[in-house]
Amino acid sequence: MKAVVPEEILINAIAANLDGLKHVAVGASSPIPGAAALLARSRSQGRMRVSILGSEDNNFFSDGGKEIFDVAGQGRMDAFFLSGAQIDGKANVNLVSVGEYQQPKARFPGSFGSGYLYFVVPRVILFRLEHTPRTLVEEVDFISAPGFSDANVYRPGGPHKLITDRCLFDVDKKRKCFRLESIHPGHSVDEIHEQTGFKFDLPEGEIPETSTPNTDILSIIRGEVASEISEIYPAFAARVFGVNSTV
């Protein structure tokens, strides 16, 4: 069996946070979260629904663009994924701009549904596959969606984990900050300190290594998950799994 690639470790680690949920939704430009959701569904024995924006096979909504938000607002969506041009130590997410808002140095597409979904979806998994001081910052330049809210603000949802290409962070909701949970194989805590622009907590004792998927999980990832994800992300599936789309 060929060696495990970093993407497979991320897919496995994200899927472990989805087991037992009823409905996992995946937004645009998210091949790794999409694959993780399909892996979790595969072992849910038919108990999990997955909706993937941009997919024709895995998108069951029929009432227009509003429906996914109405579903989330009612509490019918258990997990969602958000990325950001910047994410800061208070789990604030920036999808808008760097520099002055009125005349920014860099402008990104925009906040999409983040300003709503982050508030109402119980498990929002943050992912940023460029873990550098440029992306994981002390304070974001624009808050598309705040990590935490005042006690009187309706907030059934919020950050659950932050996963990067170097490590996995847990969220401490009381202290309103991140805590390092595990380090991916081949990376070190010194490197993570150096590459992270915000302060974070360390776990007690030795810091675990992010687990590598076993052969059973790998065969699901490389089999049905790879095949399904190629419908939406053919370039990703070809690069990571060598799957050639028939689309």
Add this chain to the structure above:
Amino acid sequence: MLATQLTIDQLASRIPDGAKLALPPDYAYCSLIAARALMRRKAKNLHLVGVPSLGFQADMLIGAGCVDIVETAAVTLSEYGLAPRFTAAIKGAKIKMMDATCPAIHAALQASEKGIPFIPLRGLIGSDILAHREDWKVGKNPFAENDPIVYLPALKPDVALIHAPVGDKYGNVWVGVRREQMLMAHAASETFVTVEEIVDGNLMDDLKMKAGTIPGLYISGITESDKGAWPLGIPGGYNADHEHLRRYVDLAQTDEGFQQYMDEFITEASSEAAE
């Protein structure tokens, strides 16, 4: 009652300068043929509303100088990268930006659809989206103590501009599962539509079609436009012209390149106007 059938240039002339113009996202049904006609007639001061996001169509209109205000949850070209003319206009502070979040646009259109002045929405509190929107307010939940909630004023576009696979001579337009286009038509003062084909008969006679059909009541004008979404595609119809879109993104990185694109595909495309 029969629909008003227009040529593509007549349709563009019915969308006045300064209009608040609602457009669908690239993955729905976009009328790029009408966007090109707007550029040819040098439309000015448009206020674009993305329902809930914008793409190639908006990037082209911005590049052509047709746009003053952009109100949307995002401007995205998806896998093609950042929208070059939008990004340049924002960095140069050439357009006014009204950042939103997707459900805020949907909800504010629903308020207009219902004829009510505002609608409350969860989320947003503590965000800079809200901080920069002077037209949005944080109010009280009148049915509970100490429960702040955002109030959005009804969003009533002057015009919704959409494309669809089929329409009929009564102005009924089938959009199928792309029901945000139905919401747009309900919410806007006027809706103009281009369709791939105007079919014989009445779409409302077939209940399966009727479920996904916008009644002609909402439609101010219709134009039959084969491949009207090109270079975008239409779901269930034809694919996007990836080579053309890549070429657009390459050219639109610079003012000169965008001008070259305009000269080649918009200003000179008089064959479209003659149809």
